[in-house]
Amino acid sequence: MRIKLNSIFVDDQDKARRFYTEVLGFKVSKDIPVGEFKWLTVVSPEGPDDLELVLEPNANPAAKAFQESVLEQGIPITGFEVDDIQAEYRRLKDQGVVFTMNPTQTGPVTVAVFADTCGNLIQLYQAGG
Amino acid sequence: MLHKDVLIRLCQARDMLRETGDGALSVRHVAEEIGMSLYHFIHLFKAVFGETPKQCQLKARLEEAKVLFMTTETSVTDICMEVGFSSLGTFSYVFARRVGVAPSAYRAAARSMVQVPGEIPKKLIPGCLSLMSGSPG
Numbered sequence: 035m036r037i038k039l040n041s042i043f044v045d046d047q048d049k050a051r052r053f054y055t056e057v058l059g060f061k062v063s064k065d066i067p068v069g070e071f072k073w074l075t076v077v078s079p080e081g082p083d084d085l086e087l088v089l090e091p092n093a094n095p096a097a098k099a100f101q102e103s104v105l106e107q108g109i110p111i112t113g114f115e116v117d118d119i120q121a122e123y124r125r126l127k128d129q130g131v132v133f134t135m136n137p138t139q140t141g142p143v144t145v146a147v148f149a150d151t152c153g154n155l156i157q158l159y160q161a162g163g
Numbered sequence: 164m165l166h167k168d169v170l171i172r173l174c175q176a177r178d179m180l181r182e183t184g185d186g187a188l189s190v191r192h193v194a195e196e197i198g199m200s201l202y203h204f205i206h207l208f209k210a211v212f213g214e215t216p217k218q219c220q221l222k223a224r225l226e227e228a229k230v231l232f233m234t235t236e237t238s239v240t241d242i243c244m245e246v247g248f249s250s251l252g253t254f255s256y257v258f259a260r261r262v263g264v265a266p267s268a269y270r271a272a273a274r275s276m277v278q279v280p281g282e283i284p285k286k287l288i289p290g291c292l293s294l295m296s297g298s299p300g
Binding site for chain 1: 207213
């Protein structure tokens with residue numbers, strides 16, 4: 035048994051596909067149309083065999099309510115590890131990504147938080163030396 | 164950096180933009196409600212939500228129309244008005260362009276999936292892992 039999938043809700047899968055590939059730089063792993071929706075997953079080019087992230091439609095009212103409450107509370111839905119958080123911060127900011135927390139040292143890690151344009155906040159973290 | 168109170172105001176704005184019927188507000192009015200200049204509001208909203216306030220509003224209205232087509236017998240004209248369009252021509256054009264089929268065709272297709280009257284078919288409320296195999300719900 036392995037942990038291979040994790041999912042986040044997105045308010046629009048086409049928008050999510052664009053943001054997660056063109057802006058963040060992930061690669062689409064699966065994009066299977068299913069009626070109005072898709073089985074859509076992305077992987078990191080730095081770790082294509084790592085976890086696959088499912089970009090799940092939030093069309094279920096329960097999912098939508100959860101996603102919107104968590105966003106309004108300012109809580110990130112998941113986190114991505116980076117080697118150089120300052121460089122990632124600049125790279126994303128240059129592309130117009132909005133941060134709700136600039137890179138901040140908290141204990142052994144440095145974290146930053148941005149809006150993914152699909153209704154979520156995402157945390158970046160760089161492990162300390 | 165976007166401060167927490169601004170994020171909350173943008174979330175509130177999104178809720179307001181999604182209001183249809185009597186509660187509906189114009190984008191300008193929503194900007195006023197949350198105390199931002201129109202330009203600043205549009206710019207910030209797009210950066211955070213990936214779409215302009217107008218696009219968000221339009222999407223919400225079309226979503227509402229889809230639900231009404233599925234769950235009620237209300238006429239296309241009445242639904243068009245109910246979700247905030249003033250012209251049936253504009254509504255039909257925008258609906259067809261965004262959804263891919265004309266309102267009447269959408270209704271016919273959606274109604275064929277409805278098993279319990281007044282309820283949205285399960286097929287249209289996906290549970291994610293059920294999509295993996297290529298069959299919803």
